[in-house]
Amino acid sequence: MDTFDSRALGPTDTYGQRFMREGTYTYTVAPAGSGDLTSEFPYVIRVTNGKDDTMEQHTVVLRREDGALRPDPPQVEIKTGDLVSWACRQSGVQPYEVVGKDSFFSSGRLFNESGYAHAFGTPGTYIWTDSYGSGLSGAVHVVDPHCRTKDDIAKWQRRLKKGQLIMITGTKAEPTEVEIVVGQTVYFAVTKAPGVSISDRRMAETIPPWFGASERPGKRAQAAR
């Protein structure tokens, strides 16, 4: 439940992607690690030209049906610059990734104008890194809130409403280290990146990416470039 890796989303994760250009973007939801093998993209984000600069957020809820995760709604109409977020809050689902036909659009590999949020459930220091080898890294220190009274718990629950932002530009994170309490959410906002993951270092070292750290992920990425 508490895996911290943008390549393997779970119930405590949210993936977001802004769409800056008009067009029709298709995608699927696949078991984590299998996205590059996918050839069918049945779900749609349709982007039309927005007339103002305000960004609107659209949330797509993923639910398990017949053994697979299905987005609700399966088709979303948005304006340019809008953000679409995907989240599955069902427990016990297999880790998944959101995979667009266009490679900029992938939770497994974050490019420009995307985001990954994770709520941390267990105390400890989480060193995170880009499993694709860009050198991007940082640390999240998760501390126990040491609640002893009802008031402590109420105070802790209020604190959970406040998230911690980490901005990623290129291969730099700002701030590189944050401290939160158990249950708080860290939002990694990727403004511009060469295709990175936000992965617990232990996961990144144990499970390298399919194509290796220095390679590009095939023709989908090449098409995007």
Next chain:
Amino acid sequence: MAEITVAIDEVGADQLLDTAIGLIPPQVASGNGALGPFVASYSAAASFAPGNVDLIAPGTIRIEDFQLNWSLNFSFGIDLSTFLPDFCIPQVCINIPCVGKVCTPEICVDWPTISVPVSISDFLQVTADFGLSVTLSGGSWKVAAVVQGIPSLQFGLVSAALLVAISAALTPILLAVPFIGPFLAVAANAILLAIGIGGVTGLLGPMLTPFVSGLSIPIYNQPQTFEALPVGGPFDPAVFITLDSVGASITSDTEDELVLEVDIT
């Protein structure tokens, strides 16, 4: 009057039964038992160490403070949702510079069912009355001291030790449950209170009592017919003795004695 009478006094009986108890192999048992509101599956082993023998006429051997050494492995499952409140991480909104406000949907935590394995070894001191059992079985006479009734086992200190062992086993498992942090102490206390001393005793009693209530200490085992003298020559055949009857009792004429009486042909 029996043809053969063998008697040993209390000191001799003490030595005899010490040896016999020492030869009883470790006993094992497994099954399921109630641990307060939970169901525990267990495997247990027990062995015995001698105590003090008191012979009481006409047929009781009281062994005081003999030791039941036991070890126990058990595990039980706990559905944490029955102990913990429903808990949701609220929607979190963050202002991203040059982008705007981004929110994550609420996360409601499904508390898992955990399994808690516990291992503990300890001992109990037991005082029990044994009767004398004489049987002819499979061609052999057997005399044994068989426990009478169901001895009452005192679990006072043992129960507290087991509750401590459960607490020690529980804590690291709870610590690994995501988002439980602030509720850890609440959960641990609630679970231990649900089990309580009553729950621990309720598990130990039915599990350990059978080791004692079924206890039989072998005293004498002899084939009914056996060769007393081997063949001495062509006209000197082997001599066999048959034990026609065997009796066992406790007498207290001059002093307390364990007596075996045998008729032979």
